[in-house]
Amino acid sequence: MNKSRVEAFTDAVLAIILTIMVLEIKIPESTHLSAILEEVPYILSYAVGWLFIGVAWYNHHYMFSKTKVVSRRIFWVNNFWMFSTSFVPVATAWIGKDINARGPEIFYTIVYTIWSIAYALLTYVIISENEKSGHPEIANDIRSMAIYIVLTNWKLSIVEIVIVVLILIYMPALLLVLVTLQIIFVGARFNADSDKLF
Numbered sequence: 001m002n003k004s005r006v007e008a009f010t011d012a013v014l015a016i017i018l019t020i021m022v023l024e025i026k027i028p029e030s031t032h033l034s035a036i037l038e039e040v041p042y043i044l045s046y047a048v049g050w051l052f053i054g055v056a057w058y059n060h061h062y063m064f065s066k067t068k069v070v071s072r073r074i075f076w077v078n079n080f081w082m083f084s085t086s087f088v089p090v091a092t093a094w095i096g097k098d099i100n101a102r103g104p105e106i107f108y109t110i111v112y113t114i115w116s117i118a119y120a121l122l123t124y125v126i127i128s129e130n131e132k133s134g135h136p137e138i139a140n141d142i143r144s145m146a147i148y149i150v151l152t153n154w155k156l157s158i159v160e161i162v163i164v165v166l167i168l169i170y171m172p173a174l175l176l177v178l179v180t181l182q183i184i185f186v187g188a189r190f191n192a193d194s195d196k197l198f
Contacts, residue, residue, distance in 0.1 A: 001070045006078060007061070013082045014057055020089045021046055024096065042096025045108070049092045052112070053085060056119055059147050063126050066141055069133045077125045081118040087111045120151035 025042060028035030064070075091111040095104040123142060130138040142148065150156055 001072065001075055003064060003067065003070045006070050006075060007064050010060060010078060010082060011057075014053060014085065017085055017089055018050065018053060021049055021092055024089065024093045039096075041099035042093070045092045045095045045099065049088045052115070053088065055147065056085070059145060060122075062145070063123065063142050066138050067126050067130055068135050068138060069129050071129045073125050074122070074129055077118070077122045081115070081122045084111070084115040084118040088115070116151055120148070123148045123151070 025039055025046065028038065067074075088111060091104070091108040095101075095108045098104065123145070127139040127142050130136070130142070
């Protein structure tokens with residue numbers, strides 16, 4: 001398949017998703033600065049969603065710039081990842097209505113979990129297809145990405161599950177802790193020589 005077409009389609013879908021998310025921020029009726037405080041829960045969930053999508057887009061671009069092949073498997077797994085990403089605005093808007101409500105918290109967690117699985121699967125399939133087509137060096141480059149290590153390391157997965165359970169109990173403070181920890185971990189793995197941000 002034409003790699004640039006898949007990249008362009010993915011970029012367009014992600015741009016639409018991010019646009020939908022920002023349009024959910026309601027303009028206050030009042031002209032007082034304090035009126036925006038009602039939107040703080042949504043702005044917090046919007047910032048988290050933007051962070052996840054931004055990090056994923058950067059890594060997606062890195063993987064696709066490296067890969068030599070875009071197979072039918074890569075195309076469909078990429079579609080599955082975009083499909084899971086398309087639920088982020090819904091989860092963000094719902095949790096923004098009441099950041100302490102149990103239903104939106106659970107839905108947000110489900111969306112994030114499916115999104116993470118889809119992204120890990122996409123990375124795995126790109127690695128696999130490059131190995132099958134005789135490009136092990138590309139597979140190794142992608143395998144060494146911090147986001148792939150985070151999503152596929154079972155010890156880190158257990159820590160994330162514990163944090164997610166705590167988030168369900170102590171939302172929203174721990175949601176911010178989770179994001180901060182991910183930024184610190186991924187930032188610590190920054191490797192300027194290999195042109196990998198995350």
